[in-house]
Amino acid sequence: MVQAEVANARILFYRTGVTEFIRFQGTATYLTNDSLEAAVNAALALERPLLVRGEPGTGKTLLAEAITEALGTELIHWPVKSTTRAQDGLYVYDTVQRLYDSRFGEGDVKDIRHYIKLGPLGRAFSSSKRVVLLIDEVDKADLEFPNDLLHELDRMRFVITETGDEVVAAQRPIVVITSNNEKELPDAFLRRCVFHFIDFPDQELMKRIVKVHHPAIDQSLVDQAVVTFYQLRDLPRLRKRPSTSELIDWISVLRRAGVGTERFVRELPFLGVLLKKEQDIETLATAKKNGGWKN
Structure with a gap:
């Protein structure tokens, strides 16, 4: 077994033959405990979303930033609102900009691809490297959002209806989902996540x-x-x-x-x-x- 440190972050890679296991141990600026590390490492090993709950200000969002730092990758932040839909995370078709360009003669309005803008999920899927996707405050959205979200994460691909182009994920993103426990989440959603509650520090x-x-x-x-x-x-x-x-x-x-x-x-x-x-x-x-x- 070979143990190696990556960059300056406290994340360890354990290799046995062709198997590689990533173990998160926090960073120099983000302190962890055994239970939090176990939850993160389980999510990494299973490639499941990590659902993190806790009081506001207990470091849920900072956890995603710490995992990003430890892995030396990119963080894509998706703050959820009450009107957010899973489709918004894939892409949006900017009809307003296309209409504006058609009226004032700017841009190539014939090529609809210029007006397709990938959302956070779409950017995570289309990235050439494995990124951390932070879905922040999932409990702000309506009750259908969590299950719709996991459906898209399970498929790891989607079709842009307006162009017929298919976006297929090269690598599964590391997904961190935060919740302030403002509303109950569906059981089907909870079954497919690794869960951790961040206790308030002593x-x-x-x-x-x-x-x-x-x-x-x-x-x-x-x-x-x-x-x-x-x-x-x-x-x-x-x-x-x-x-x-x-x-x-x-x-x-x-x-x-x-x-x-x-x-x-x-x-x-x-x-x-x-x-x-x-x-x-x-x-x-x-x-x-x-x-x-x-x-």
Whole structure:
């Protein structure tokens, strides 16, 4: 068995005869745990979509970026909206542009291929290399979208109706699908995915995450900021709990403003980076007034 590192990313290739197995172990800027690595590696080995759920700000989108970095390939990002259809991911026929060109004499309106624009799925299928396809917030679309999506991923080919051209995937893309758990996904869709729920980091892991983004910051300030962050998240009746990305932003502001530990304890500044709802600010004020807050 031969083990080799690729580029500077922590991804290992294990070869036995002609069999190659890719093992993802995170990157220098994306920290993982055993369960997350196992889910990613299972999806890579089975060539199945990886469905990732978790609170907003827990690193679901960044996971796709980390896999892309580790593999040294390209990331194609497909943000899903409430009106998104699976067909939109394949291609769109830009009739508006063709009409405009026909009116003003621009472009070759006779060649309809000039007005066919590949969508994220189409670009992933037509790529000469294996790419990472991030389908972001799949639960925003209607209930038919997930099954239609997997149907296209299973076929790995489609025909452009307007031209008769067929696009056939040279390699199956690595598909990462994120969900904020806003609605239930169909069982048929879930059966064909590898699933992982990203737990919210505990305080020790959070300190490691912060250190990755702010390696030179005063550790005592980080310790106080992290403790305060978790105290805020534990406040009763908080409508929007602050996320990991918001903590990193908060510490960045504290650092740029030169806030030391004494001022931090005295003022607890820039809380608007963490608390985004008026009711949550009032909840904190009430907790302070009633003695339910210690900083």
